[in-house]
Amino acid sequence: MDKIISKTHISLLLSMLKTRMVEEKIVELYPEQEMRCPTHLYIGQEAVSAGVCQNLKKRDYVFSSYRSHGAYIAKGGSIKGLFAELYGKKTGCSKGKGGSMHIISKEVNFMGTSALVGGVIPIAAGTALASSMKREKRVSVVFFGDGACEEGVFQETLNFAALKKLPVVFICENNFYATNSHQLTRQAVDNIYKRSEIYNIPGFKVDGNNVLDVFKLSKRAVENARNGKGPSLIECRTYRWLEHVGPYFDYDLGYRSKAELDKWIKRCPLTTYEGVLLEKGVIRRSALDKMKEKLRREIEDAVSFAKKSPFPSVKDTHKDVYEKKR
Amino acid sequence: MKRKDSSIRQLTYCQAINEALVQLLERHRNIFIMGLGVDDCGRIFGSTRGLSERFGKKRAFEIPISENAVTGVAIGASLCGMRPIMTHQRMDFMFYAFDQIINHAAKWHYMFGGQFPVPITIRTIIGRGWGQGAQHSQSLHSLFAHIPGLKVVMPSTPYDVKGLLISSVLDDNPVIFIEHRRLYDEKGAVPEEFYSIPLGKARIVKKGRDITIVANSQMVREAEKGAKELLKSGIDAEVIDLRTIRPLDEDLIFNSVKKTGRLIVADTGWRNCGIASEVSSSVAESVFEYLKAPILRITFADTPTPTSAALEKTFYPDSEDIVYVAKRLILGKKIKRKKKERAILDEQFKGPF
Known part of the structure; x- marks a missing residue:
């Protein structure tokens, strides 16, 4: 199967599977009302974060928005830390101060997420500025949605990144909906990938449900950033299966149809890729089942760790408003 | 001969800011300063004079008029161990950056459980008089002081402006550093050495x-x-x-x-x-x-x-x-009040602002 080695295929599959299975576990448990934080699920979009992060090294920086479990997992964030955070526990990746919308994994340079749609875009450019000042050859990647492209800060950051030729890759995950509003009720033209052209930043469009396409395209963008050739913008066209926030389908709300959802479910990035790998013999059915079983156990462990973990103490409320080292 | 203590050097408020910046950039490789006017012919009313010549255009540079994005850039750089200083010639422009200041800079440390401090300093200037009008004169320091996670500094003398700027830049938290344009030409004793004044002490x-x-x-x-x-x-x-x-x-x-x-x-x-x-x-x-x-x-x-x-x-x-x-x-009684007679606030000040 072309030039991609099977190790890469397995790694991509594992990343997508892990994300999907974590999200499905959240869907199962969320109605218990114990994960008491707004949770924006990523089911249907897994190929984007898996494909992009496959090209990154541990030292590279990643930022995402509030729909960030995918990027967090693909960059190597701990799922124990994730579940504990969802349950508001002290052992959570943000010590119970962040919830689903504010997750972080300092160890793997997953640098944080923002609930304010485009809020992390310039922050990612800032890490890229620091890398370039320190000549570190790190790449910064920022994931954001189609809605973020409507915020001024997106254009402001593109200009700044071009001006300073920063090692940053802008990944737009266009899932077509901002909460319940379709892209074309908000944007005059369907051309997000073109919006960097005016700054001489190359822009690309890719099928965000095809993990190999995402992987190959972002590979070039990441290499360019690392080699001092400046930023790129990639629009990955994909689809959010579930409601904007929460564990349920929402076609009953009427803003999008079940037929539309079904069309995208048929194009599921995970089952499509699984099928290809099985067919080409990159992985055998038994190995795939084993992989799933291993993940299932890992996720069960993480949930049980999270549920058993202590809540932060009353004293923790006042902790960490300021850094007090000095 | 006039009796004068030559050991106490006199600097203007503006010169004291400049000296603090020079000494900070000299001592710490991870400090840089950016803002509209930092490297133009005006140099933020003179306060950034000589910086790009001495420390290079990578450490003292102009920015696009993108207040919000550049504040985010400062935050991002600070997460990687830099200590950025950002400047605004008037506070009013800073309100474009409320999202990055209030939603991001003030929160990043707390909402991720104390893992990433955000050591950024945002210099901004307020004024008084000379027809600045509704959008060039606002002092909304109280608004920033409302936000947990920010520190807000308002120096009134050349001595303080130097010591407090040094403390602010070396502080590990986001600091809103508010200078007053009317004080820029005032002189006062400022020691040559690198000194700091603790934040939070009146x-x-x-x-x-x-x-x-x-x-x-x-x-x-x-x-x-x-x-x-x-x-x-x-x-x-x-x-x-x-x-x-x-x-x-x-x-x-x-x-x-x-x-x-x-x-x-x-x-x-x-x-x-x-x-x-x-x-x-x-x-x-x-x-x-x-x-x-x-x-x-x-x-x-x-x-x-x-x-x-x-x-x-x-x-x-x-x-x-x-x-x-x-x-x-x-x-304890009503006193008859003299009507204010001056036509303008401060005759010594020469505009434009």
């Missing part, structure tokens, strides 16, 4: 026993003038310069009020939900039993800033207002 400018006047930034100057004038009527006022409005040095204020029993708060800003109100309510909550009179606030008129010099004189409070209010509190 300063007694003049000791007194009859009334406490708490002030910030340029209003400290008005309070000093007022206190001098009050002495003529036998009123001995204590003047306190807040220096930082978040954290607020409550102890120093409380101790003064315990002694004097009276309090005026003079703020270079608006009254509603402002720092003058914050100081007043803290005093009322904590040392109420020492108060001999109501606490009074001296603030801007409750309007947007007008442009005409004739209107400015009623808009901006000054030492006369402080004197009037203090006398009313202490002498």
Whole structure:
């Protein structure tokens, strides 16, 4: 199967599977009302974060928005830390101060997420500025949605990144909906990938449900950033299966149809890729089942760790408003 | 020969800022400064003069007029161990960056459980008079002081502006550093060495026993003038310069009020939900039993800033207002008030701003 080695295929599959299975576990448990934080699920979009992060090294920086479990997992964030955070526990990746919308994994340079749609875009450019000042050859990647492209800060950051030729890759995950509003009720033209052209930043469009396409395209963008050739913008066209926030389908709300959802479910990035790998013999059915079983156990462990973990103490409320080292 | 202590060098407020920046950039490789005007011919009213020549255009540079994005850039750089300084020539422009300042800089440390400090300093300048009008004159320091996670500094002297700027840049938290344009040319003693003044410590400018006047930034100057004038009527006022409005040095204020029993708060800003109100309510909550009179606030008129010099004189409070209010509190009766006569606020200041 072309030039991609099977190790890469397995790694991509594992990343997508892990994300999907974590999200499905959240869907199962969320109605218990114990994960008491707004949770924006990523089911249907897994190929984007898996494909992009496959090209990154541990030292590279990643930022995402509030729909960030995918990027967090693909960059190597701990799922124990994730579940504990969802349950508001002290052992959570943000010590119970962040919830689903504010997750972080300092160890793997997953640098944080923002609930304010485009809020992390310039922050990612800032890490890229620091890398370039320190000549570190790190790449910064920022994931954001189609809605973020409507915020001024997106254009402001593109200009700044071009001006300073920063090692940053802008990944737009266009899932077509901002909460319940379709892209074309908000944007005059369907051309997000073109919006960097005016700054001489190359822009690309890719099928965000095809993990190999995402992987190959972002590979070039990441290499360019690392080699001092400046930023790129990639629009990955994909689809959010579930409601904007929460564990349920929402076609009953009427803003999008079940037929539309079904069309995208048929194009599921995970089952499509699984099928290809099985067919080409990159992985055998038994190995795939084993992989799933291993993940299932890992996720069960993480949930049980999270549920058993202590809540932060009353004293923790006042902790960490300021850094007090000095 | 005039007797003059040559060891105490005199610098203007602006020169003191410049010296602090030079010394910071000299000592710490991870500090850089960016802003509109940092490297143009004006150099932020002269305060960034010589920086790009000395430290290069990678450490002192111009930015696009993208206040929000560039604030985010500063935050991002700080997450990687840099200590960025960002500048705004007027505070009004900074409001474009509310999202990055309030939603991101102030929160990043807390909401991720204390893993990433955000050591950024945002320099910004407020003013007074010379027809700055509604969108070039706002002092919304109180608004920033409302936000947990930010520190807000308002130096009033050349000595303080240097020491506090050094502390702010070396602090591990986001600091809003508010300079006053009217103070830029004022001279004062500034040591050559690299020194810092702790954030959160106010300063007694003049000791007194009859009334406490708490002030910030340029209003400290008005309070000093007022206190001098009050002495003529036998009123001995204590003047306190807040220096930082978040954290607020409550102890120093409380101790003064315990002694004097009276309090005026003079703020270079608006009254509603402002720092003058914050100081007043803290005093009322904590040392109420020492108060001999109501606490009074001296603030801007409750309007947007007008442009005409004739209107400015009623808009901006000054030492006369402080004197009037203090006398009313202490002498306990209505005093006839002289009508303000000056057509403009400060004749020495040459525009444009």
